Amino acid sequence: MAVPVQNQLSQLDAARQLVLADAGLYPQIVQGILPIVGANAHLELRRWGADFLAETFSSPQLAPQEKERFSILVLQILRELLELPAEDDGVVKSVIQTAASIYGPVIRYIISNPHDSPTWDRIAAIKSNILRRWDTASSGVRVCCIKFAQRVVQVQTPGIVADPRRSEQNEVSLALVPRDHPLIPPSRLEPEALGLLDRLLNVFHEETSDPIAVDATLNCLGILIRTRQNIATRILNAILNFNPFKQANLISPMTIKAKLQMKSMERTTRTVLLNVLRRNDSGPLAGRIKQYVDRLMNARLEFFDEGSRKRGLPSEPTDGLDNAKRMRLGADLPDRAAPPPLPPGPISHAQLFTLMSDRGLSSFDVTQLPLDLIVRITLPVLHHIDQEALDLAVSAVRSRIQMVRKVQAAQAQVPTQALGDDEEDYEPDFEPTREQVLNQNNNLPPEDPLLEPPDLALGPFKLPQPPPLTPEETQQIGKGTISRVFSMMSVLDDPSASRRQKPGLNRLAGGSFDKDAWMTLITRLATRAPAGLEEGDLVVNNEEESNTAVAKENPNRSLSDGIRETLWKFIIEDFRVRIPIAISWLNEEWFNDRIQSQADKRPRKSRYEHWMLKILDSILPFLDAKDKVLIRFLSEIPALDERVLDRVKGLARDPERVTLAVNALHYLILVRPPVREICIDAMEDLYRNYEDARLPSSKILKKVRPKVLDETPSNPSNATVSTPPPPPPPPLVNVKSPTPVASQSEEKENLRSASVNGE
Numbered sequence: 001m002a003v004p005v006q007n008q009l010s011q012l013d014a015a016r017q018l019v020l021a022d023a024g025l026y027p028q029i030v031q032g033i034l035p036i037v038g039a040n041a042h043l044e045l046r047r048w049g050a051d052f053l054a055e056t057f058s059s060p061q062l063a064p065q066e067k068e069r070f071s072i073l074v075l076q077i078l079r080e081l082l083e084l085p086a087e088d089d090g091v092v093k094s095v096i097q098t099a100a101s102i103y104g105p106v107i108r109y110i111i112s113n114p115h116d117s118p119t120w121d122r123i124a125a126i127k128s129n130i131l132r133r134w135d136t137a138s139s140g141v142r143v144c145c146i147k148f149a150q151r152v153v154q155v156q157t158p159g160i161v162a163d164p165r166r167s168e169q170n171e172v173s174l175a176l177v178p179r180d181h182p183l184i185p186p187s188r189l190e191p192e193a194l195g196l197l198d199r200l201l202n203v204f205h206e207e208t209s210d211p212i213a214v215d216a217t218l219n220c221l222g223i224l225i226r227t228r229q230n231i232a233t234r235i236l237n238a239i240l241n242f243n244p245f246k247q248a249n250l251i252s253p254m255t256i257k258a259k260l261q262m263k264s265m266e267r268t269t270r271t272v273l274l275n276v277l278r279r280n281d282s283g284p285l286a287g288r289i290k291q292y293v294d295r296l297m298n299a300r301l302e303f304f305d306e307g308s309r310k311r312g313l314p315s316e317p318t319d320g321l322d323n324a325k326r327m328r329l330g331a332d333l334p335d336r337a338a339p340p341p342l343p344p345g346p347i348s349h350a351q352l353f354t355l356m357s358d359r360g361l362s363s364f365d366v367t368q369l370p371l372d373l374i375v376r377i378t379l380p381v382l383h384h385i386d387q388e389a390l391d392l393a394v395s396a397v398r399s400r401i402q403m404v405r406k407v408q409a410a411q412a413q414v415p416t417q418a419l420g421d422d423e424e425d426y427e428p429d430f431e432p433t434r435e436q437v438l439n440q441n442n443n444l445p446p447e448d449p450l451l452e453p454p455d456l457a458l459g460p461f462k463l464p465q466p467p468p469l470t471p472e473e474t475q476q477i478g479k480g481t482i483s484r485v486f487s488m489m490s491v492l493d494d495p496s497a498s499r500r501q502k503p504g505l506n507r508l509a510g511g512s513f514d515k516d517a518w519m520t521l522i523t524r525l526a527t528r529a530p531a532g533l534e535e536g537d538l539v540v541n542n543e544e545e546s547n548t549a550v551a552k553e554n555p556n557r558s559l560s561d562g563i564r565e566t567l568w569k570f571i572i573e574d575f576r577v578r579i580p581i582a583i584s585w586l587n588e589e590w591f592n593d594r595i596q597s598q599a600d601k602r603p604r605k606s607r608y609e610h611w612m613l614k615i616l617d618s619i620l621p622f623l624d625a626k627d628k629v630l631i632r633f634l635s636e637i638p639a640l641d642e643r644v645l646d647r648v649k650g651l652a653r654d655p656e657r658v659t660l661a662v663n664a665l666h667y668l669i670l671v672r673p674p675v676r677e678i679c680i681d682a683m684e685d686l687y688r689n690y691e692d693a694r695l696p697s698s699k700i701l702k703k704v705r706p707k708v709l710d711e712t713p714s715n716p717s718n719a720t721v722s723t724p725p726p727p728p729p730p731p732l733v734n735v736k737s738p739t740p741v742a743s744q745s746e747e748k749e750n751l752r753s754a755s756v757n758g759e
Helices: 005-021 023-033 043-057 064-083 089-112 117-133 139-155 186-204 211-227 232-240 256-279 286-304 323-329 371-383 387-412 414-418 434-442 471-489 515-527 557-573 575-599 607-622 629-636 642-653 655-671 673-689 694-704 707-711 744-758
Strands: none
Touching (some): 005 023, 005 043, 064 117, 139 186, 211 232, 232 256, 232 286, 471 557, 515 557, 575 629, 607 629, 629 655, 655 673, 655 694
8 A cells, every 4th residue: 555645745844854954864864765755756756855965965964975875876867857858947956956966076086986887878978967957947947057068067177185195175176087087087977068158158148137037147157166166257257248227228118027136136246246356355357357347336326326315406487586597587586694783891801702692502502511522513514614604704703803903003092182172272372391291191091910911931841850760660671571571563554565665774764664773773772772781790700710701780781681581482483484684682781892892992792692591592402404595694694604614513403404504504595604714614524423414514514624524534424433422412502513532543443443343
């Protein structure tokens, strides 16, 4: 008795819930449902089976190895479902999605099994069936066909191989296919992929574009742009030549549906290009992409924002006060309000400059507002002020000032006019004597001393001196300043090649205010600023027999040494990039030591040697065999001695870094003549005491000191069988290079006895 379809669907739904809860049940469930959802099953079962397979192969919980194994099992069922006549669109869409998901795993299987031709025939038949439906199927099926074509293009074009040794972890692409593969040769797959890409991009060149196909194609092309750099430029050029609004002139009248379609295409195009620009904003097409996006936004405003704009002004005036039609309509614009007249009596400055009649605003105390708020209000007002209104206000204030001056002048003439009020007393020929004038001046009322301006002689104002800082406060403030400067150094950019100053004697150090200028300032603060203040710390006690330095307490010492310590830590954090800073700093230290020794003949400690050895000891453990930082450091520091060469020879203890030590010494021999002899001695020591360095050092000694090779037997490996091993390299603190244990004659005797014992 056959089980009803609804019962089967409920059981299949229960099985689906099981695999969603536990991905480990996928193998049993997938193999169990394949016979139920085949081409001969009921339509509802075929729909459920196609949806389940599409969901299964797109699930990230299913391991790639399981997907590859299951994809071979479902190929025949997918082919049969596609070849059914008049198949349901829902089944076809799910089958195409499943085919897009398994195309990569199937190609990986074919690469590993080049003689499995039936499997390749099945996937080729599925691909041909899907591509035939591309142009004639419904919109939903066409979208799935576009996704399948994108997946084919992605698999059949070369990709990036992350690890050639682990091919199973690399993305499936044409780069994994051998050139002599019998089933899928690259010479056949790549032209097919490029043809499908042209077919995808053809949607942008059609006169009447299908919005659904355009959106689906744009969404698929974003993945190809990100993963396939060899065809990304081709895709971007096609998108940049596409105009989503080209149908606006062909459709009349413009319907709401057409507007929505164009808006959808514009939004999808803009989103794809912005994502590309966000990932690489300095690419060769970044400028064109920005211009294209700006044009899209302007076109969108032109087509879609007409309804949201404000209504235009009417063609005729609504109140009869239009300036252009004033004479014809016989109406005049209302004049501006005249400023109120000045009140009688004494006038204050506030009343003089008040041009409004509102008592509330006039009595408002502006000083109650904060200064920053007044500035924020005043600046926009001054920016948008009417020039005509400003001119009228200035004229009004000017007329008021002139009127006040006239009133004050008239009041000053009142006492003199009071002397001759009566017309009868007027005598034109009368001239008062000097005594009469003085008597009249004495009769005048006394002047009010409060009205006279005070006679103040203001001198220059000086702020009081701040209290002196204690040594502890000085050290704390100095350390805070140093930490802020170095924190700023981490965010400053390196100067570009165009802005970098040219080296030479006429250059100005620290004049560009960039990262190099700040580093110059810091190094000179550490070396030159405390010059002359560190005498107690640098004096050497010559009275003691051991001639050791006596370190005296000096409060000025901690600040300069704090800068040096912070600078050393800053360099060691990324010494490969900041090695030029170390070289510049050590040159300043060496120069400061020389100047101090010339100014004061007493023996002093060398700060250059101390910090140079400290930097060298810090970077040596992290150098590898291919590092060129050591050679640059040794060639550009101002002075070298045996202690530096001892540390370089210590690298030869590591067999992998023997070449680094030999190359560094060889470079110094070639380019630094003052230290040539001690470098040759160090190279000879490498040849004698380090077995791994014997061969590379012999090539150099053959040119610079061939007598060393003449003293050594032709077969040094046999000569060292019975001889005692050489002494270990000296510690890093030794000043002189290690000397041979035995003399030359004793060494010859030992080598001769060793050769006899070997025979």
